[in-house]
Amino acid sequence: MTPEAIREMIESHLPDARIQVAGDDGVHFQALVVSDAFEGKPVLSRHRMVYDALGERMGGEVHALSLKTLTPAEHQRAN
Amino acid sequence: MSEVIERIEQQLNSHPVVLFMKGSPDFPMCGFSGQVAQALKNCGVEFGYVNILEDQEVREELKAYSNWPTYPQLYVNGELVGGCDIVVQMYESGELKPMLEQAAA
Numbered sequence: 001m002t003p004e005a006i007r008e009m010i011e012s013h014l015p016d017a018r019i020q021v022a023g024d025d026g027v028h029f030q031a032l033v034v035s036d037a038f039e040g041k042p043v044l045s046r047h048r049m050v051y052d053a054l055g056e057r058m059g060g061e062v063h064a065l066s067l068k069t070l071t072p073a074e075h076q077r078a079n
Numbered sequence: 080m081s082e083v084i085e086r087i088e089q090q091l092n093s094h095p096v097v098l099f100m101k102g103s104p105d106f107p108m109c110g111f112s113g114q115v116a117q118a119l120k121n122c123g124v125e126f127g128y129v130n131i132l133e134d135q136e137v138r139e140e141l142k143a144y145s146n147w148p149t150y151p152q153l154y155v156n157g158e159l160v161g162g163c164d165i166v167v168q169m170y171e172s173g174e175l176k177p178m179l180e181q182a183a184a
Contacts (some may be wrong), residue, residue, distance in 0.1 A: 043168075044161050051148050059148035064111060067164050 001026055001061050006054065013053035018075075027063040034075045043069065083140040090137070091157045094127030095182040099141060100151040101132050108132060111163040112151040118170040119153075124179040155182045 003021035006029055010019050014035045023029030031050070038046045046069035051058045058065065070078065091097055096119070102108030104116035104126075119126050131138040131150055142148055145159045153160045155178060160166060169175040 043165055044159065047161065047165065048146060054148075059142060059150075064149060064163075 001029075001057070003029060006031065006062070006065070009057075010050055010053045014049065027061070028066075029062065029064070030066040030068075032068045032070070034070050034072055036072060038069055038071045081140075083136045084144065086134075087137055087141055087144055090127075090129050091154055094125070095156055096124060096126035096179055097154045098126055098128040098151055099131050099137075099154070100128055101130070103130055104128055109150070111149075115151045115153060115163050115166045118166055118175060119179070121170070122176040122179050124176070124183050126179075155179065 003023050007019050007021045010021075010031065010033060011017060014033065014037055016037065017033050017035035019034075020032045021029055022031075033050055037049065041049075047067050050065070050067055050069060054062060054065070090099075098104070098112075098115060098119060100107065100109075100112035100116060102112060104120065107113030107116055116128070129137065131141070138150075141152065145152060147159060147162065149162055151163055151166075153162075153166050160169070160178075166175065169178070
């Protein structure tokens with residue numbers, strides 16, 4: 001798996017999202033996902049939404065995906 | 080109910096705080112499991128754990144049961160709290176310790 005392939009899969013599930021994916025060993029990745037879809041949702045649900053985009057690959061081909069899931073407002077405050 | 084689900088529920092009920100991890104708290108077999116075990120130890124609260132590498136049935140079935148695809152998974156009073164990112168974030172923000180203490184009380 002490449003970071004770009006993961007980015008595309010997340011994007012197909014969360015079309016509005018701004019997504020950055022890094023990871024250079026093909027199995028461990030880190031992603032920052034910023035989307036309005038996270039508004040009002042607890043972090044557990046947000047992570048599930050991203051994991052859902054990867055389906056069965058998650059926990060298989062993709063050993064680990066470390067996540068930061070923020071709304072645009074939260075992302076602005078964090079920067 | 081399948082035998083595996085029964086086993087999962089027994090494990091979840093075995094302690095207020097249960098960590099499903101790769102390896103054990105003293106000998107974690109994965110860096111993410113190790114980080115969560117360390118965060119729990121730092122909170123000074125007793126916890127139970129299940130080494131999912133020793134039970135392939137639970138390892139597979141719990142992912143569907145909890146709708147969470149990876150390990151570690153931390154449960155408090157039978158409810159999924161999250162994986163490594165969430166637990167470490169809660170530890171760093173100071174939310175984890177009071178939540179665990181309340182559960183263990």
